[in-house]
Amino acid sequence: MFHWIVLATSWNILSGYSGYFSFGHGAFFGAGVYTTAVLAGSYGMPFLWTLPVAAIVAAALGAGLGAVAFRVRNVRGELFALLTLAVTFVLATIVLNTPIDGGPGVYLSAVAVPVLAPSESGSFYMMALLLAVGTLVVAYAIPKSRLGLGLYAIHDDEDAAEVMGVPTYRYKLIAFAISCARAGVAGGIQSLFVSYVTAGSTFNITVPLTVILMSVLGGTRHWAGPALGATAITLLLYASTAADQAMMGKAATGAILVAAVLFMPNGILGVRRRGISAQPAVPLPSGAVPHAERVEASDETRDGARDAMRSVPPDAVPAAARTATARRAGETLLSVRGLHKSFKGVRALDGVDLDVREGEILGVLGPNGSGKSTLINVVSGHYRADAGSLRFAGGELAGLPAHRIARAGIARTYQIPRPFPKLPVRDNVALTAMFGAAALDRADANAAADRCLEFAGLGGQGQLRPGELTLHQTKFLELARALAARPRLMMLDEVLSGLTPTEIDGAVELIRGIRDQGTTIMFVEHVMRAITALSDRIVVLDQGRVLAQGEASEVMARRDVAVAYLGAAHA
Amino acid sequence: MTFPSGTLLAQSALSGVFIGSLYGLLGLGVGLAWGLLHVINLAHFAFAFLAAYLCYQLASVGGMDPLLTLALIVPLFAALGAALQWVLERFDVSPLNSLLATFGIAAIIEAGIQWEWTADFRKLESVYAGRTFKVGVLFVPLPELLTLLLSLILAFGIWAAMRYTNLGRALRALAEDAPIAAAFGINRRAHALVLAGVCGALAGIAGVCLALTYTLTPSQIYAWVGVVFAAVMLGGLGSALGPLTGGIVIGVSEAVTMAFVSPSWAPIVSFSLLIGLLLLKPERS
C-alpha cells in the first residue's frame, strides 16, 4: 500500500503540479525495480545501497527523456503521455532482450532484508513507510516553494509562465527527476518485496493506469490527494480479494471508480476545496454586462486606484526604477536593430529599428497585422527572432529564453489577459515578484503582491480566482502582475481595448502613475485618445517596418501615417 | 543470420498489414472520440470484446453467420456508445477523467464477460475461419481479408463523411472551436451523441473482426491498448484515415523486424518510430 502512495504522490509531483501527464511511470518504477534486482540479485550489492542507485538511474532516465522531450514545444498533453508510454515499451523490450533480464526474470531470494524492525515484514513496512512519509513531505513542501508555484503556473499556462520569468525547462526537468527518483526507490523496495521480478509484470500499462487513477481520485492539485486516492484504491483492492466475489469485486471497483469520477471530478480533496471557494464566475465578454453597472464598478476601481496611488508606500516603488529616475536623461534603454520575424513565409517583422529611452512612455501603433504584438512577443522572448539584435540596458537579449529576459527587467501584459486560472489572484502577482526582475523570496513576494494589487485597485481580491474577476479587473490584474516584477521596461499590449471611456481614464492614470515611479513603458494601443494623452514618443509600424518615429504630435501629422493607419480612403 | 527470402518478407509484411488493419479499426473509434469529443475511451476496447463475445455466442451457439451478427451488434453498440457519451456529457467529464471513468466501465464489462463466459479461452469456429486464398506465392486468409476490407471501407467512408456531409463538417467545426460552432447554430450535444454512436458501432464491428480471427479471453481487453494508442497517435487524433495508416505502419514494421531480426525485438521498432515521430514532428499529431 505504501508503495502505491509513493508512486501516486511522486507521479503527482510532475503530472499533477505541472500538468505534464506521464504514462511512463511504469518505466521509471521498472528502472528502479531492475536496478535493485540486478545489483542486489546478481552482483550481491547490499540492498540499502542499491536504493540510491535505483533513484539515480530512474532520475537519470527521466531527466534524459525530459531533456529531449521538453525541448520540443508541442510535446504536451496527450503527446507527452504517449511518449512516456512508448518509452515504457522500449525499455521493457531492452530489458527482456539483454542480459539485464533476458527472459527468465530475476530472483532475489538470496538478498538479505535489512533489519529495521523485529520482523522482516516489519522492516518492509518501515522502509515503505519512511519512503512514503519522505515523499509526502516533498510533495507537501513543493507547492509552498518557488518550484511549486512555478509548476502550477506551468500547469495553467506554460508560455505565459516562461514570459513571467519561470525557468520552465529547468523546473520541469527538476520535477521530472524528483518524481522519477521516488518511483525508482519505490521500485527498488518493491523488487525485494516480491523477490521475483519479470519484465512482463514490471513494465505494463497497469502501473501507470493505477497510479493516475489513484491521483485523480484523490485530487491532483492537493499534496495529499494521491496518497488518499492510493489508500482508497488499495483498500478497495483488498476488499475485493474474497474468492467467491472475485468478479463482483472487480465490477464494484469499476463502478466505484465511475461514480467517483462523475460525482467528484476534482478528486476527493477537490470536493472539499470547491466547497470553500466561491463558485467561479464565468468571465463575460465586455458587451454582456449592463453598461450602468460597469461604469459604477469602474468608478470605484478608479477611485481605488487613485487613493492607492496617493498612498503608495515608498518601498513599493521598484528599486531599479528609482535609480532609473535619477538618470532620467533619456538614455537608450532598449535598442532594437534589424529585427526580423516570419511565420510560415509571412513577414511579421521585416527589419525593425527602434529605441526605447529610459523613463519615457513609448506608444507603438499601426494597423492590424502591422507587427505590433509580434514586436512585444519577440522582445519578451515569447517568440525567437529570426534575425536582428535586442540590446537592453547594455546586454543582448536576442536568443535568450524568455525567463532570462524577464529576469533582466522586462515585464509585459497580454492583449487577451492570460492569468493563471487555477492560482489565486495574489499568487498570480506574487509569481512575477518572485520570478521577475525583483526576484523576491516567497514572503516578500506576497507582501509586494498585496501592495501591487492595492495599487491597481484590486485590494482585497487576492484570494479570488482570476475567473471570478470582471474583464477590466482582469486587465488591471495584468498590470499589477507586470508591476510586481519591478521591471525597468514594461510592455503593455492593448490594455485599454474593451474598456469603457471612464475605465480608460482610470487606466491611463494608473499607467502614468507607474511611469512616474520610474518604469519605462512601451505600449501598443488602438485607442487614439489614450495614445495622445500618454505617449512621450510614438512609433508607427506598417507591414512589419517602422513607418515613422518621433514626438507624438509630429508623427500624427504625417500624411503617410494617416494613409497607413486610417486607410487610403481618408487620404 | 541468413537473409530472408522475398516470399517470406512479403508474407510477413502482409501479415503486418492485416494485424495493422485491426489496430487501425480499433483505433478509428478511439481516435475519433479522442480528437473530436475529447474522450479517451478505454471502454472502447471492452466494448469491442463484448461485441466479440456476443458474436461468438450468436454464431457458435445460436448458429448465425458471424457477419450477420453485425446487424444486431452494430445498432446495439451504437446505442451503448451514445449512452456512454450521454452520461459523460451529463457530468461534464474532463478528458483525463473520461480515461478513468471508462477504465472503470471496462473493468465492469471485463467482470461481466468473465461472469457469463468464464475466463477460459473461446474461439469462434466459423465457415470463414479456414478459408485461405492463394495470390501468386502469397496466402491470404479470408477473416483477415474481411478485417482489412472492413477497416478500409469504414476509414474511407468516415473520411468522406467528415469531408462531404454537413454532419461531418459540423463535427470538425465543433472540434476546432465549440463555442463558435455553437454560435453558428450547431447542436453540439446531438452531434456528439451521433459521433459517439458511430464510435460504439465501430467498436462492435472491430469486435466481430476480433471474434473471426482471435481466440478470446477477458483479460485480452488490455493487451491491445498500448499498441492501438500508438497507432492512433501516429496517425493523428480525430483523423479518419490516420489510425489505419498508423496501424499498418506499426504492423508492417513489427512484422518485418520479426522476419529479419527477432520477434522479441519487434516492439522496440514501432515504439522507437513513434518516439522519433513525436520528437521530430510533434505538430503533425
Next chain:
Amino acid sequence: MSIIARTARWACAACVGLAMASGAWAQAGQPPIRIGSTLALTGPLAATSLVHKVVGEIYVEQLNKRGGLLGRPVEWIVKDDQSKPDLARTLYEQLITADKVDLLMGPYATGAILSAMGVAQRYHKVLIHHTFGIPSMAKYDMQFPAWSLGPDPGTTVPTTVLKALAASPKPPKTIAIVTSKFPSVHFMSLGAREVAKKMGLKEVLFLEWDFGNLDYGPIAARIKDANPDFLWVGAIGLEGNQLLEAMHKIDYTPHEHFYLYPAPGPMSKSPLANDAMSVTLFEEHPPFTNAPGAAEFIKLYHERAAKAGIPDPTVEVQAAASYTAWQILEAGVRGAGSLDDKAIAAWIKTHRVQTITGNLRFDGPNNYGDDLMKVKQVQNGHWVTVYPKEFAAPGATLQVQ
C-alpha cells in the same frame, strides 16, 4: 456455542466461500483446520485458476467426508490475487497473520508461487504448490512441488520429448525452436537447444518472442521457410493455438510439432492441432485412471467443472497436479500427526507419497524428485499419452506424418 457465535461463523464461512464443515462438527465444538491460499481468479491467469479452485473444493469436501484431518474438519480460505504476484504476497501475509490459517496451499502460477514461497519462508510455514515451473528457483527447504519436473527439467524434459521422437518410425533430423520469453517456458526451450545439439539434430531456426505478442504471421512464415522436421514451440496458454492458426493461414502444416504448456482444451479441439505433442503428468485414460481415487475424482470433476462453466471439463495436467498437491498436504499432516510445519516438512522430505500422478519423492535438490513428465499427442480431438510406453493409452503410439 451460542446462536450468535454460530451465526457469525456461518456468515464468515459464507464470506470466504469455502466448503464448510458439516453441522455435526460445529456442534461438537471442534475448531476446523484452516488452510489458506490465493488463486488468480481474475486477470490473465483466471482461466486456469478456476480449475484449481474447483479441484480444491472437491478435495476439501472429500477430505471432510473421510472425517477431516486429525479428527478435525477442514476449511479452505481462498483469496483472489488478481494474477498479481505482489498482491499474492500481501495476501499470504494476511492469511498467516490476520486469518491465522494453520496450513498453506500454493497459488497459481510460478510468479505468485515464488511470492508465496518468500512469505512461507519468513514465517516458517510449509508450502505445497501445484504449478511451479522453474525448480532451480525453489530454494526454500519447506516447499514441496506437485508439478513433478525433477530438479533439472531444462535437460530432462527435452530429452524425454526427443527420445520419444527418436523412437518413432520417422526420427527428425532438423529442429526449429521457437519460444515465448515467458520465464517458465523460456529456460526449457534453451535447454531443448542444448539437448538437440547433443542428440545430433540440426537446428534450422531459433526464435524468441515477447510474451503478449499479437502477430504470429511472421513467425509462422519463418518456420515455413525453415521447414524443420521437428518444431519445438515454447508456448504457454494460447500462444500455441495462435501459432498453429498463423501457420495454417499460410498453408503450412508442420511435420512433427510440440507445444510446451498449451491451453489443453482449445488445442485438442482445434482441427489444426492433429498430432501436436505436449507434456503431461496425467490424462483421462489408463494407466493413470487406475490410480487409487482417480476414477472418483474424475467423475466429481466432470460434474463440478461443467457446473462452474469450464468449457472442457476433462481432468488433465492442471487438475491432476492440483489434486496431487492436496494429496501431498494430507499425507504430510497425517504422517506428522500434527499441524507443526517442521514435523510435516520433515515427514514429506523423507517419505514417498502415493498420488494420482504417481509415486512421488522429495529428497532431491530443491525438494524435487523424479521428472515424471510424459509425452502426449492430440489424436482425433483428444490428448493421449504416447510415451513412455508403459504410460501410453491402450493401443496409442506416436503418430508421425
